[in-house]
Amino acid sequence: MIRREASRGTGRPTLAEVAKLAGVSQITASRALRNVPTVDPENVAKVKDAAKALGYVPNPAARTLASARSQSVVVLVPALANQLFIETLEAIHAVLHPRGFEILIGNFHYSKEEEEELIRNYLSFQPCGMLLTGFDRTEASLRLLEATGVPRVHMMELSRTEDVHSVGFSQEDAGAVVARHLLSKGRRRLAYVAAQLDARVVQRGEGFKRALAEAGVLDRAVEIKVADPSSVELGGELFQALLNDHPDIDGIFFCNDDLAHGALFEAQRRGVPVPERITFVGFNDLPMSAHTVPRLTSIRTPRAEVGEHAARLLLQLIGGSETARKSIDLGFELMVRESG
């Protein structure tokens, strides 16, 4: 029988070969490539040259097995179907990938149960860090996260307690800003139209109603909430329903721009002048919102910035920094345009 060069294994160069070529021990080569500071710079250069000459690429499985910690960061988002989290993911990637981290993306489709299963599954990969969306999850999820002690940063909302790290902005304040804006335009008969009722959508509504209460017009306000996923189509339907049931509504805050876009199309179709008869305000400021007819007033949310800062904060935590800031508030901005 013919003797194979390698009956098992990948056939790719290994650390042992790099070490041999560099004339050092394997563990020194390992340390050199990981930039462990106790290695003589001369040896570091020899090892890195050897690695390059051989085209050596570390085997992540072996690394993970030996160190009981991977170079992966898990990011859990509630949806990929809209651009919101894509921009955040891109920003996270831009920070972490150049530093050698792999990113495992989990989409839990706004389901706490699905998120719990993802957490369970991804923890088996021994990630070195996790980026999570918000704070609203199952008890079991929380226990799993606490038990493993993997560094983590929560995105999009700000924590009220001091024991977790978060990067985001105040969803409630954003809702209140929208309310005050509509009031400043002389609107008094206001509505909050929401779908996909996650914690953040609810918080926006709370802030909105809080501000209306302060202005004494809450009793005349209307709230439409449906649990269905947001879509352009749903926005049109909800607008139509609202118009039928409450024809005197003069200002609407949509929980996101998708709904607002659908409502804009429907308003145009029905000949309802926006903003003359009804003022529209959206949320998230999707790129399209600056171009619709009329252009949509919306809350610009720092989606990319949240990803970037969360990733940087996580890097500090992975590096063992105790001085890392607990919470980073990145704020938001009301983009006032033609719709109100």
Place this chain on the structure above:
Amino acid sequence: MIRREASRGTGRPTLAEVAKLAGVSQITASRALRNVPTVDPENVAKVKDAAKALGYVPNPAARTLASARSQSVVVLVPALANQLFIETLEAIHAVLHPRGFEILIGNFHYSKEEEEELIRNYLSFQPCGMLLTGFDRTEASLRLLEATGVPRVHMMELSRTEDVHSVGFSQEDAGAVVARHLLSKGRRRLAYVAAQLDARVVQRGEGFKRALAEAGVLDRAVEIKVADPSSVELGGELFQALLNDHPDIDGIFFCNDDLAHGALFEAQRRGVPVPERITFVGFNDLPMSAHTVPRLTSIRTPRAEVGEHAARLLLQLIGGSETARKSIDLGFELMVRESG
């Protein structure tokens, strides 16, 4: 000094513990959990019970290291910034995740060089399969893929040769269908407006022009191509430029719906009646296109179906099937709406 239970390792139950509890050897436990058919069903039951009792979860790093093959499938897409590939990714996930595969998503931002780097990087994870977008990549990328022999399926386009597997539809035919539709509406002065010039966008344009040539109106056609990323804003700008330079254009084929949406907004703003003066046709049929004013005629592409079939085909290849179909044509559909 206090003796630790485990100074290294994860602290989680291992296969050895499962085997001990089940009263079999470790390798039998390993085989039982992987459903290797040579194990006595009684032993399989004992092992699976023991695993459940201990809350055992396999360590993927150890698996990958020992078998030189991970349970990961790499999916490389040119963009995440629009919904196109998200739907494909969701469908892939729905097929592969329940079967225990992990999905590594790589976004190469329409850059062949970036794709090459991603391929290099992801191959170090020893994926058991790859799903790629199209056929247009660097020579080095091709060599890497060939050298490793990892099963792969190409998505979105159909291969012209018989040596690779592909799932998609004919981009050229889709372009030709649009051309014939516009001609059937009596339009003769036609334009193709394209951005983000990847291979598929070019193929659509080729099919469009081929059909115009067959109808003898190619010499009056206009083509606007820019390499910039597609966006709603760009669609408006390109429409405006087109209108200035060629005021007699009476039909436009946009290479994607984003551009068409932007042009629709711009047309409305400038009082250009669509479809009365100019007919618009988009591509991809994004969810919003059925709701714009006017509703957009577009080519509906089988994005989710491509993902699903590609994943299924890949599963066959991973399983060693030689009988797997080489190419699956899923077609497309012209959705005729108000814009033309």
Place this chain on the structure above:
DNA sequence: TACAGTCAAGATAGCGCTATCTTGACTCTC
């Protein structure tokens, strides 16, 4: 009864790295 053939189960030996302990050369101090 003896023999080859079959097959489930086990023993053994890694996969390619890194944690940990040890070594030995070198400094510094009194």
Place this chain on the structure above:
DNA sequence: GAGAGTCAAGATAGCGCTATCTTGACTGTA
């Protein structure tokens, strides 16, 4: 100049699995 302290480099021993070879019980045949 002996002892303690420092520090880069190496030896050793796994991490938790699976590929591969081996074993031994069992079958069927002549």
